[in-house]
Amino acid sequence: MSAPQPAPANLLPGSGVFAGGAHHFPVRVYFEDTDAGGIVYHANYLRFMERARSDMLRLLGISQRGALDAGEGAYAVSSLSINYRAPARLDDELLVISRMTGVGGATVSIAQQVMRGETLLTDGAVTVAFLSAQGRPKRQPKDWVARFTSITTGELSPQ
Template identity: 55%
Template sequence: MPNPAPPSGCFDGARHLYAVRVYFEDTDLSGVVYHANYLRWFERARSDMLRLLGIDQRAAQEAGEGAFAVTDLALRYLRPARLDDDVLIESTVAEVSRVTCTLVQKALLGNGLLCEARVRVAFVSPGGRARRQPAQFTAAFTSLLALPPEGSDLP
């Protein structure tokens, strides 16, 4: 019996792309995607982006190193998604420090922007205090900053 793997998205240069479909459970009474569901989609895309980068959040947490926590979030809603729409979540790394990483995430329908988020996550100790993230995490995020921008003709 086949055992399909959950979707994890893929990288296109520095962009992580993650597809979601709008189901009935995602919509509100008016038939459009409920605003909080964009947060869920962005979180899933970020988690799978980290997984593809080789960042094992669970192992870091179980080893007592810490975990990522959202410390700042700004959302901008532009137009709604509706039942059965195929939405693409695009995630890019905007800034990296020893403790934090800032990502820009977009929910796209075709070429149209539905919602955009700027999310800063900090690596925190098991006690909740900000701490330096593991060097391999910083290196993974930084490697995406070094890639050519979307649509660039650079090698």
Template identity: 60%
Template sequence: MANAPPPFIPGAFVGAAHHYRARVYFEDTDLSGIVYHANYLRYMERARSDMLRIAGIDQRAAMDAGDGSWAVTDLTIKYRRPAKLDDDLLVVSTVEAVRGASVIIAQRILRGTDTLSGETLTDGQVTAAFLSPEGRPRRQPAGWADRFTAIMNGEKIPC
């Protein structure tokens, strides 16, 4: 097909950092064309989910098996500059700490498509805990902590 859209391109790891691209659409903005504050959290969530998927951490399989799911237990965010309609964004995520039942991920949203020339719009840090179906903290499934540690250290993700 001559006018077929390009295939979906997910985020990718660049060393120890996961890069995820997004674009600001009209639905993301308020009446002034500036991104509504809660939508930065959506961009960050999508980037984290993409990072886990690429790393082989199958959240859906864990939920379907009744093992549990991730929940954000702590979040800090600093808004530095506003994103605007039609901006290209880059969400850069790095694993900062890995614990038995949780992981801490730092995230930065930039205007532009690379970390060298992009303007930092938002910085955040998220702690996500793995919870049992009853809502209690539970150790991550076997191998997940190893994958997060490999990501944090910029190593090849174990199979």
């Protein structure tokens, strides 16, 4: 007889933490993240940043899947800029730091940094727009806006 298996949710990596008005999300560099030169392939920094943003929402109690399933809408990137400063390598432990820089009726702007210790590897800025099921801009839920604002004001109370 085999031992009972733990629930997958209990094994998933953490969603990071909020500290100092920002979301901090850990990432480890795996072989699949690197290119032939042994450094992180440039597009993978965008993946790290996306994971951090998604887990920040999850930590705030915002279910992107729930909003999609209910037909409420979804976020889509409307603007993105990124700067590469130094390379990450296999097995590096990185930290993605995300700070809200603006919250509008249908948009959220976030500045993100990828750090290895005290070294800034990559920084960028992204604006996401909340879209209806038909792909048109739509006001994001007011309680979501309040949660985003709570990060910057220090009144954070994750759901």
